[in-house]
Amino acid sequence: MARSAANSDAFNAVAEPRRREILNYLxxxxxxxxxxxxxxxxxxxxxxxxxxxxxxVGLVAARRDGRQMLYKVNPMAIRPLHDWTSTFERLWKDQLLRIKQRAEGNNATKE
Amino acid sequence: MARSAANSDAFNAVAEPRRREILNYLxxxxxxxxxxxxxxxxxxxxxxxxxxxxxxVGLVAARRDGRQMLYKVNPMAIRPLHDWTSTFERLWKDQLLRIKQRAEGNNATKE
DNA sequence: TTGACATATTCCTATATGGGAATATATTGA
DNA sequence: TCAATATATTCCCATATAGGAATATGTCAA
Incomplete structure (x- = not known):
């Protein structure tokens, strides 16, 4: 089986760097x-x-304006990505906290 | 040119649904x-x-325990994804606000 | 050393690109 | 209708899978 199609979902769509650049620009x-x-x-x-x-995948919307097509970001489509990454937020905050505490402990006790 | 390699960065790595499942499980x-x-x-x-x-891509870390290999998430590696999606957060919040305001406007003025 | 268990790697194939080149389609103005 | 401008689509090819099958590697226990 090949990789899932780029247009299968937002995760695959933003895997391509140029597409992220386009979104950044928009x-x-x-x-x-x-x-x-x-x-x-x-x-x-x-x-x-x-x-x-x-x-x-709904990440942008387009409308015609004369001969031109105008594209804009549809930010709602990015929420699933944001939500998914957020499920790990607690973990990295804990990790940062432990790192900080260890650093402070080292300063105090020179362990 | 083909698609960028799955192991080129975290964006490509999590494009694959099974890999997200693994991360969810971990x-x-x-x-x-x-x-x-x-x-x-x-x-x-x-x-x-x-x-x-x-x-x-650093999304998991492994250590050996006897015959087994134990894997765990390295949450820090997910932060770039979270940070990137966060740049769109203002946009979708504005969008939600506009939707809400429009709904309220409709209720009040029956426009 | 040997057998069994736990993981990793290699080989293979169907599939899906991403970009360049060429071409098609859409829209406007004369 | 026709030329010009703005986008979209098609064709082609090198490349990178993801999973199945078979096999290799690593580790422990006896």
Whole structure:
């Protein structure tokens, strides 16, 4: 079996670095395809293909404005990723706390 | 060019659903490979391969205990994912707020 | 040393890319 | 209708899987 398709879910879609770059760029505001092409060093067809994947999983929304297509982030689609990573938040906070406590202990007792 | 390797970074590693399942399972506590195999419906070699990828990007750590290998999550490695998704948090909160305000507006003015 | 248990690795194959090149489609203005 | 602009799609290929099967490696107990 091959890897799951990039357009199967948001996790797969954002695995591709260029697609994360596009999302980062769209955080600021809605942009046309040509603006995205200019901002990134990548051919227009590649950008369009990445946008198709992002749209396929709902990470961006598009609307036509004359000859242009304007894309914007759909932030809600990122929440599942955020929520999933948050389930580990307690763990890394505990880990940081232990590291800090150990450091303080070392200073005090020179153990 | 093909897709970037699964062991290139945490984003690619967690794109695979089975690997997320493994991480979810390891949130509770450290586990041996056979425990993971039992918990998931997947052959042992596949589990070992997934664990290798996860270890490769630092998402899990392993230690030997007799014949067993015990794996645990390294939560710090998930922080980059969390941080990246957090950059969109303001956006979806604004979006939720607008939705809420619109709903309230409708109730009040029946617009 | 040997047998058994626990994991890891190798080999194989179907599948899904991601980007470049070429081409198709959509929309506007004359 | 036609040319020009803006995007999208198709074709092609090198690459990287993910899982199954078979096998290798590591560790302990007798």
């Amino acid at each position: 955080v600021m505001q809605e942009r046309s395809v040509s603006e995205i092409v200019e901002a990134m060093e990548l051919e227009q067809p590649s950008i369009s293909k990445h946008l198709k994947v992002l749209k396929g | 949130v509770m506590q450290e586990r041996s490979v056979s425990e993971i195999v039992e918990a998931m419906e997947l052959e042992q070699p596949s589990i070992s391969k997934h664990l290798k990828v996860l270890k490769g």
